[in-house]
Amino acid sequence: MGVNLRTNQGSPLRVGQVVEVRPAAEILATLDDDAATDSLPFMPEMLRFVGRRFTVSAQALKLCDTRSDGTGNRLFHDAVYLDDLRCDGSAHGGCQAGCRTLWRTAWLRPVSDDEPESDGEAAAAEFARRAHAATRRDERTYRCQATELGAASEAFPAGDRGRKYLREVRCGNVSTRRFLRVLARAVWRKLARTLRLHREIALWSSTKPAAATPLGLRTGELVRVKSRQEIAEALDANGRNRGLAFDWEMLPHCGRTYRVKDRVERFIDENTGTMIELKNECLILEGVVCSGDLSAGRWFCPRAIYPYWREDWLRRANGAGKAEA
Numbered sequence: 001m002g003v004n005l006r007t008n009q010g011s012p013l014r015v016g017q018v019v020e021v022r023p024a025a026e027i028l029a030t031l032d033d034d035a036a037t038d039s040l041p042f043m044p045e046m047l048r049f050v051g052r053r054f055t056v057s058a059q060a061l062k063l064c065d066t067r068s069d070g071t072g073n074r075l076f077h078d079a080v081y082l083d084d085l086r087c088d089g090s091a092h093g094g095c096q097a098g099c100r101t102l103w104r105t106a107w108l109r110p111v112s113d114d115e116p117e118s119d120g121e122a123a124a125a126e127f128a129r130r131a132h133a134a135t136r137r138d139e140r141t142y143r144c145q146a147t148e149l150g151a152a153s154e155a156f157p158a159g160d161r162g163r164k165y166l167r168e169v170r171c172g173n174v175s176t177r178r179f180l181r182v183l184a185r186a187v188w189r190k191l192a193r194t195l196r197l198h199r200e201i202a203l204w205s206s207t208k209p210a211a212a213t214p215l216g217l218r219t220g221e222l223v224r225v226k227s228r229q230e231i232a233e234a235l236d237a238n239g240r241n242r243g244l245a246f247d248w249e250m251l252p253h254c255g256r257t258y259r260v261k262d263r264v265e266r267f268i269d270e271n272t273g274t275m276i277e278l279k280n281e282c283l284i285l286e287g288v289v290c291s292g293d294l295s296a297g298r299w300f301c302p303r304a305i306y307p308y309w310r311e312d313w314l315r316r317a318n319g320a321g322k323a324e325a
Helices: 025-027 044-049 124-135 163-170 175-193 228-232 248-253
Strands: 019-020 053-059 064-065 072-075 077-084 100-104 108-110 222-225 257-263 265-267 275-277 283-287 315-317
Touching: 025 124, 044 077, 044 100, 044 124, 064 163, 163 175
Parallel strands: none
Antiparallel strands: 019 053, 019 108, 053 077, 064 072, 077 100, 222 257, 222 315, 257 283, 265 275
């Protein structure tokens, strides 16, 4: 039987279904004093979506835990992702992580094609006040969905094992073809590691990387990701460039062309809630997110986190055409 998420009225929300974000007053009624429903905050950055319609792009059943003490996966209930709606950090000190926003099903209602769209009731003053007040724990620490991910979820039962991945297929998050492709790759990687035919990314680098050559890339510029061999030359023995790791999820993008989406200068540490100010350049690329297909033990996670790139791993796409999807 498939996994269904339900609104307060008991209507199932399915992947591909059109839903409407409930009016402010209705969402407010579900929130506690910390502007959260079951520990998941409704953030001020989400206020602009009140009364608007979106499509359920994924059910948030299994999310990867990226905290320093992460357990690999966390079990979620009654939450979905809508299209590719993301936090712009405007109420959280300008955080540039660009996380996808999670939506409790109590904040949404299913709609039909012939049903008129609501007038998008303006967010009530109390709704906005409470949401903004809940963005800080104190003067130095922030509170957002990423910092509360652990509290808003639970650990998977010890005996769950592979069932968590099968549920991704049953609920519609993952196609059977994608599931089988990822499974085959995982089996091969385990076999290759056992036979010592497999090397981790960190072992590609045998020498200390050369000094960085700043490119000064700007938002909107086209860049081409260097080849695996070229990137290896820019990694230390731990697979890092000035502390930033190059991981499996970035491999499929080698040799491809993309547009610079942003230069990331700050983001909130989801472990502590403090704002991290980056000392070295860090870029995100348009359309390049973690797929969850290459991360062992965290397969099919729908968080679609932006990986960070060093300029050492990129070159200007001189004369390159349209960026690849």
